[in-house]
Amino acid sequence: MTSFWSAYIIVLTAITIVGTYWLLFGNRSRPSDSEAKTGHVYDGIEEYDNPLPAWWLYMFVITGVFGVGYLVAFPGLGNFQGLLGWSQEGQWKREVQRAEARFEPVFAAYRDKSIEQIAADPQAVRMGQRLFANNCSVCHGSDARGSVGFPNLTDADWLYGGSPEAIHATLVNGRQAAMPPWEAALGDQGVTNVAHYVRTLSGAEPASAESAAGEAQFKMFCVACHGADGKGNQMLGAPNLADNIWLYGGDLETIKHALRKGRNGQMPAFGEQLSEDKIRLLTAYVYSLSSQ
Amino acid sequence: MTDQRIPVIEVTPPSEVGEIDLYQKRERIYTRKVEGFFQRLRLYTGWPLLILYFGAPWFNWDGRQAILFDLPARKFHIFAVTFWPQDFPLLAWLLMIAAFGLFTVTVFAGRVWCGYTCPQTVWTSIFMWAEQVSEGTRNQRIKLDQGPWTVNKVWRKSLKHGMWFGFAAFTGITFVGYFTPIRALVIDLPLGQAGMWANLWTLFFTLATYINAGWLREQVCMYMCPYARFQSVMFDHETLVVSYDRKRGEPRGSRKREADPKALALGDCIDCELCVQVCPTGIDIRNGLQYECITCALCIDACDSVMDKMNYPRGLIRYTTENALDGKPSRIMRPRLAGYSLAVLVLTSLFLSVLFNRIPVGIDAIRERGQLFREVDGGLVENVYTLKIRNMGEKEMSYRIAASGIEGASIVGPTRVTIQSGDVLALPIALQVPRESLQGNSNAEVRFTVKAVGQGGIQDTAESRFLGPGPAR
Numbered sequence: 001m002t003s004f005w006s007a008y009i010i011v012l013t014a015i016t017i018v019g020t021y022w023l024l025f026g027n028r029s030r031p032s033d034s035e036a037k038t039g040h041v042y043d044g045i046e047e048y049d050n051p052l053p054a055w056w057l058y059m060f061v062i063t064g065v066f067g068v069g070y071l072v073a074f075p076g077l078g079n080f081q082g083l084l085g086w087s088q089e090g091q092w093k094r095e096v097q098r099a100e101a102r103f104e105p106v107f108a109a110y111r112d113k114s115i116e117q118i119a120a121d122p123q124a125v126r127m128g129q130r131l132f133a134n135n136c137s138v139c140h141g142s143d144a145r146g147s148v149g150f151p152n153l154t155d156a157d158w159l160y161g162g163s164p165e166a167i168h169a170t171l172v173n174g175r176q177a178a179m180p181p182w183e184a185a186l187g188d189q190g191v192t193n194v195a196h197y198v199r200t201l202s203g204a205e206p207a208s209a210e211s212a213a214g215e216a217q218f219k220m221f222c223v224a225c226h227g228a229d230g231k232g233n234q235m236l237g238a239p240n241l242a243d244n245i246w247l248y249g250g251d252l253e254t255i256k257h258a259l260r261k262g263r264n265g266q267m268p269a270f271g272e273q274l275s276e277d278k279i280r281l282l283t284a285y286v287y288s289l290s291s292q
Numbered sequence: 293m294t295d296q297r298i299p300v301i302e303v304t305p306p307s308e309v310g311e312i313d314l315y316q317k318r319e320r321i322y323t324r325k326v327e328g329f330f331q332r333l334r335l336y337t338g339w340p341l342l343i344l345y346f347g348a349p350w351f352n353w354d355g356r357q358a359i360l361f362d363l364p365a366r367k368f369h370i371f372a373v374t375f376w377p378q379d380f381p382l383l384a385w386l387l388m389i390a391a392f393g394l395f396t397v398t399v400f401a402g403r404v405w406c407g408y409t410c411p412q413t414v415w416t417s418i419f420m421w422a423e424q425v426s427e428g429t430r431n432q433r434i435k436l437d438q439g440p441w442t443v444n445k446v447w448r449k450s451l452k453h454g455m456w457f458g459f460a461a462f463t464g465i466t467f468v469g470y471f472t473p474i475r476a477l478v479i480d481l482p483l484g485q486a487g488m489w490a491n492l493w494t495l496f497f498t499l500a501t502y503i504n505a506g507w508l509r510e511q512v513c514m515y516m517c518p519y520a521r522f523q524s525v526m527f528d529h530e531t532l533v534v535s536y537d538r539k540r541g542e543p544r545g546s547r548k549r550e551a552d553p554k555a556l557a558l559g560d561c562i563d564c565e566l567c568v569q570v571c572p573t574g575i576d577i578r579n580g581l582q583y584e585c586i587t588c589a590l591c592i593d594a595c596d597s598v599m600d601k602m603n604y605p606r607g608l609i610r611y612t613t614e615n616a617l618d619g620k621p622s623r624i625m626r627p628r629l630a631g632y633s634l635a636v637l638v639l640t641s642l643f644l645s646v647l648f649n650r651i652p653v654g655i656d657a658i659r660e661r662g663q664l665f666r667e668v669d670g671g672l673v674e675n676v677y678t679l680k681i682r683n684m685g686e687k688e689m690s691y692r693i694a695a696s697g698i699e700g701a702s703i704v705g706p707t708r709v710t711i712q713s714g715d716v717l718a719l720p721i722a723l724q725v726p727r728e729s730l731q732g733n734s735n736a737e738v739r740f741t742v743k744a745v746g747q748g749g750i751q752d753t754a755e756s757r758f759l760g761p762g763p764a765r
Contacts, residue, residue: 142720
């Protein structure tokens with residue numbers, strides 16, 4: 001904060017502490033010729049001003065001393081950071097270190113094992129499930145069966161490959177889909193035709209005049225990524241169009257939209273965020289889901 | 293012949309106005325030891341409670357400590373039952389029963405809790421006994437405190453504080469032993485192997501006991517305890533309180549033992565001030581009922597012993613009601629007492645019935661936040677839930693999970709699970725529903741039931757919502 005506000009806080013705090021002591025000691029005694037009553041009257045009931053135990057006074061004083069000592073040791077007076085050098089970030093760092101030390105033996109047990117071995121270990125799968133719930137379920141769902149735009153991880157259909165190595169690479173580096181927009185190249189009617197053809201590939205609709213027209217354009221533009229039979233290419237992340245599994249939806253309008261605007265789905269890279277131990281556990285968990 | 297004393301009149305002119313300190317140094321109270329019926333009663337009530345407090349953590353049950361409040365694991369073991377935080381309503385009922393029980397007893401007999409069973413009183417009595425053993429009787433203690441620091445004084449004071457600290461440590465260790473297994477604690481503490489928190493809390497409770505019972509004593513009752521203040525709200529004219537029979541005792545004055553008090557126009561009180569010397573809160577009960585009086589009945593026993601020596605009847609100070617003192621008829625069973633007793637009875641029966649019907653399984657359904665719903669091939673709509681199923685029983689158990697509320701709903705995921713005792717299972721499942729079953733309802737009620745396999749009575753239900761696409765347009 002700016003030095004003005006820092007000074008403001010320091011001055012107010014000092015005035016309050018000094019003022020509390022002044023108030024306390026200022027009211028400490030009463031003249032001996034005054035009445036032993038406070039002067040308050042409630043419905044005719046008056047109140048004595050009897051002495052309080054001296055240890056109460058000492059407790060007040062000790063509290064104030066503690067307060068001053070605290071403000072000298074810890075941050076509290078404006079920008080002054082305290083003599084002990086405590087900070088929230090420092091405390092957090094220490095807690096991370098403690099957590100890492102505590103979990104080190106747990107993770108170390110899995111370092112020598114292969115992903116398949118880890119996937120067969122029930123405790124590791126439970127750990128992976130909890131890591132998944134914390135990091136992955138926001139997009140892929142708690143049951144990992146995905147949502148519109150987020151793949152279903154429990155089926156055997158993979159965009160970039162379902163081997164442990166492929167899953168590991170996906171987690172570490174993330175993925176970036178790169179389907180280009182085709183509305184300029186195809187034009188409106190072309191988009192409709194190709195969309196119909198794509199739907200025939202999975203048997204969602206029978207062949208028609210439009211799909212026949214679309215087939216020619218498909219073979220011109222689409223097979224480079226999606227393969228000659230539309231079965232996809234895991235090197236590029238181009239989906240298999242011949243199955244009935246759709247990332248964004250298999251109805252005509254959705255396919256036309258994909259053709260017009262392209263798709264740029266993104267999976268974030270977790271290599272910086274999560275340790276290698278955790279990524280391996282997650283890889284094993286995801287691998288175990290689809291091998292059921 | 294009666295004395296004729298010249299009344300003293302203040303003739304000194306008032307000097308310049310001085311200051312009266314509104315914080316006064318505390319006057320030390322030296323209580324005199326006395327024996328009698330009520331002190332024996334206090335032993336009979338106090339000892340069983342002490343044995344219970346110190347002995348309970350040492351019992352084991354099924355391989356673990358019988359009474360153990362495991363805070364980090366959030367499990368509270370009491371013999372055969374393990375309570376979870378979800379069982380806290382039971383604790384609330386128990387506290388209400390305790391409160392109403394306290395009110396009932398107070399309306400009937402005043403501050404018996406304070407005088408006989410309050411830990412502050414019990415521990416202070418033990419510390420006073422240690423004082424008596426090390427420093428001597430009341431007069432010996434006063435002389436010792438006023439005297440110089442001799443070897444004798446150092447030795448006696450050290451012995452007293454040593455006994456105090458030892459008993460305080462015993463108390464502190466036992467208290468911590470309710471929260472962490474005591475058999476391991478008593479070995480780890482002296483070896484320095486107990487964790488930082490165990491050490492800290494043991495030290496804290498030891499110091500708190502030492503300060504409360506050794507130094508603060510009646511200051512707790514007089515200034516800290518709220519009970520002392522609201523007790524008087526519950527008294528009425530029929531409550532049994534420790535009272536000085538003014539009609540019988542006044543006018544007070546010393547006289548020879550053989551003399552007839554009536555002939556001397558004196559009451560039964562011989563002004564020996566024994567009742568003042570024995571009082572642990574330092575009051576004079578002859579001034580009437582005061583808030584400091586914890587009704588420990590030391591003054592009763594003291595006065596009775598004097599009455600015995602004087603051959604007067606006992607009971608100049610006794611437990612009695614205001615009405616009885618005024619000569620009015622006393623009726624102990626009255627609407628207020630009946631009402632409180634009935635409340636205690638009702639609450640206790642409710643509590644016991646809830647306790648014995650406790651179901652050792654619980655389920656919570658948490659609907660997935662990330663998506664409204666999922667449409668799946670075949671005209672099906674899916675919602676994802678995380679079911680949290682907790683096995684609060686003592687044994688491992690298998691359960692079946694079912695969903696209801698929407699026709700044709702089926703669970704995608706395991707419907708039969710096995711959970712260890714004390715474990716919580718987080719189970720992500722999806723609920724699939726044909727779109728027609730929703731009948732256009734975009735926010736339907738759905739229920740998940742978990743039933744123990746083979747034990748029909750053990751089941752629980754959680755409610756949740758099923759979101760769907762709404763009516764087709």
